[in-house]
Amino acid sequence: xxxxxxxxxxxxxxxxxxxxxxxxxxxxxxxxxxxxxxxxxxxxxxxxxxxxxxxxxxxxxxxxxxxxxxxxxxxxxxxxxxxxxxxxxxxxxxxxxxxxxxxxxxxxxxxxxxxxxxxxxxxxxxxxxxxxxxxxxxxxxxxxxxxxxxxxxxxxxxxxxxxxxxxxxxxxxxxxxxxxxxxxxxxxxxxxxxxxxxxxxxxxxxxxxxxxxxxxxxxxxxxxxxxxxxxxxxxxxxxxxxxxxxxxxxxxxxxxxxxxxxxxxxxxxxxxxxxxxxxxxxxxxxxxxxxxxxxxxxxxxxxxxxxxxxxxxxxxxxxxxxxxxxxxxxxxxxxxxxxxxxxxxxxxxxxxxxxxxxxxxxxxxxxxxxxxxxxxxxxxxxxxxxxxxxxxxxxxxxxxxxxxxxxxxxxxxxxxxxxxxxxxxxxxxxxxxxxxxxxxxxxxxxx
Numbered sequence: 001x002x003x004x005x006x007x008x009x010x011x012x013x014x015x016x017x018x019x020x021x022x023x024x025x026x027x028x029x030x031x032x033x034x035x036x037x038x039x040x041x042x043x044x045x046x047x048x049x050x051x052x053x054x055x056x057x058x059x060x061x062x063x064x065x066x067x068x069x070x071x072x073x074x075x076x077x078x079x080x081x082x083x084x085x086x087x088x089x090x091x092x093x094x095x096x097x098x099x100x101x102x103x104x105x106x107x108x109x110x111x112x113x114x115x116x117x118x119x120x121x122x123x124x125x126x127x128x129x130x131x132x133x134x135x136x137x138x139x140x141x142x143x144x145x146x147x148x149x150x151x152x153x154x155x156x157x158x159x160x161x162x163x164x165x166x167x168x169x170x171x172x173x174x175x176x177x178x179x180x181x182x183x184x185x186x187x188x189x190x191x192x193x194x195x196x197x198x199x200x201x202x203x204x205x206x207x208x209x210x211x212x213x214x215x216x217x218x219x220x221x222x223x224x225x226x227x228x229x230x231x232x233x234x235x236x237x238x239x240x241x242x243x244x245x246x247x248x249x250x251x252x253x254x255x256x257x258x259x260x261x262x263x264x265x266x267x268x269x270x271x272x273x274x275x276x277x278x279x280x281x282x283x284x285x286x287x288x289x290x291x292x293x294x295x296x297x298x299x300x301x302x303x304x305x306x307x308x309x310x311x312x313x314x315x316x317x318x319x320x321x322x323x324x325x326x327x328x329x330x331x332x333x334x335x336x337x338x339x340x341x342x343x344x345x346x347x348x349x350x351x352x353x354x355x356x357x358x359x360x361x362x363x364x365x366x367x368x369x370x371x372x373x374x375x376x377x378x379x380x381x382x383x384x385x386x387x388x389x390x391x392x393x394x395x396x397x398x399x400x401x402x403x404x405x406x407x408x409x410x411x412x413x414x415x416x417x418x419x420x421x422x423x424x425x426x427x428x429x430x431x432x433x434x435x436x437x438x439x440x441x442x443x444x445x446x447x
Contacts, residue, residue, distance in 0.1 A: 012189030049157035050143035072155040083112030106146035114140040195219040303341040310336040311367040333367035351414040356380035376443040384433040
């Protein structure tokens with residue numbers, strides 16, 4: 001799409017381009033008008049000498065000698081003119097004869113070149129400058145006018161040349177106009193764009209992390225009002241998120257206390273089977289509570305990003321599963337270093353491996369480099385997921401198996417939590433069915 005590539009995306013770029021196009025169109029119209037007027041003046045300047053000589057010759061007929069008689073000749077037949085025909089000068093000459101009020105029946109004009117001997121002072125000047133020419137060739141106009149049927153008067157004059165500096169002068173004028181108009185506009189545009197760029201960056205940072213620095217309130221009045229409104233909204237949202245975190249912390253603390261009390265009470269149950277089932281239920285409730293709190297706090301992690309070798313991190317997570325006897329394998333991978341929060345990536349990878357084991361019997365882990373991205377893929381050998389349910393499975397409390405039986409899966413928060421972690425890392429969670437069967441879930445992060 002050439003048009004999309006050439007058209008600037010920024011507000012300042014579009015304004016400057018539109019003004020530049022408008023100036024170009026205005027200068028093009030100005031050039032056309034000036035060129036038309038200049039052409040008319042040049043035609044008049046070239047035509048006037050021969051027209052005036054015809055008028056003067058007709059006023060001084062052959063039977064009345066005059067000083068200009070030698071510059072014109074009268075013939076009784078239509079003369080043959082040597083050289084290139086000039087219909088433009090013919091048309092202009094007819095108009096000038098009509099303005100004078102002289103009845104002319106026909107006008108013919110031709111242009112050729114003639115050698116004009118140099119005057120003495122011209123020869124001296126050219127010899128002194130080293131640009132010696134024995135003769136000088138000039139353009140010559142020959143005009144034949146039929147003033148009565150079958151009677152013609154023929155006269156000649158030196159033709160004029162168009163000034164070679166007209167185009168350069170107009171280009172210089174255009175460049176000066178562009179400088180006068182576009183440079184101040186560029187300064188105003190940058191003054192307008194700087195706070196808008198800062199505002200955009202702050203909004204993007206807030207969308208990723210849930211926190212952002214306040215934007216400097218500067219620039220034109222409208223931009224300052226926008227910045228003030230954004231800062232006020234930012235402060236209010238941060239206060240609400242802080243209140244939410246405090247509330248979640250209190251809820252987590254209040255729920256963990258009775259769960260710990262229940263765990264203690266289970267020790268007094270004499271039936272070992274019942275006691276084990278109660279302990280599993282409490283563990284499940286603890287895991288669900290932890291997942292809910294983690295999902296609610298997504299985007300406001302206190303862990304700082306750092307350089308992490310994702311291949312080594314994935315290998316450590318896989319080793320933990322292997323030590324517990326889980327069917328997990330990992331393909332040998334090269335180093336894959338990226339800025340990430342290691343605890344969050346570790347948790348996201350554990351969730352994917354657990355899902356692969358529960359729903360797909362086995363988990364195969366690999367770390368791949370793809371077009372400036374790092375992809376941690378977890379493949380299983382299960383039935384996969386129907387294409388029309390891929391997006392649905394990323395929503396909280398959504399399970400592929402809808403019975404809500406704890407033995408066939410968790411609460412449906414795992415993939416939602418993984419997607420939230422990836423969004424915080426400017427990455428994404430990809431789900432795709434494998435051609436050979438099973439599902440492949442991938443953590444994709446920028447390298």
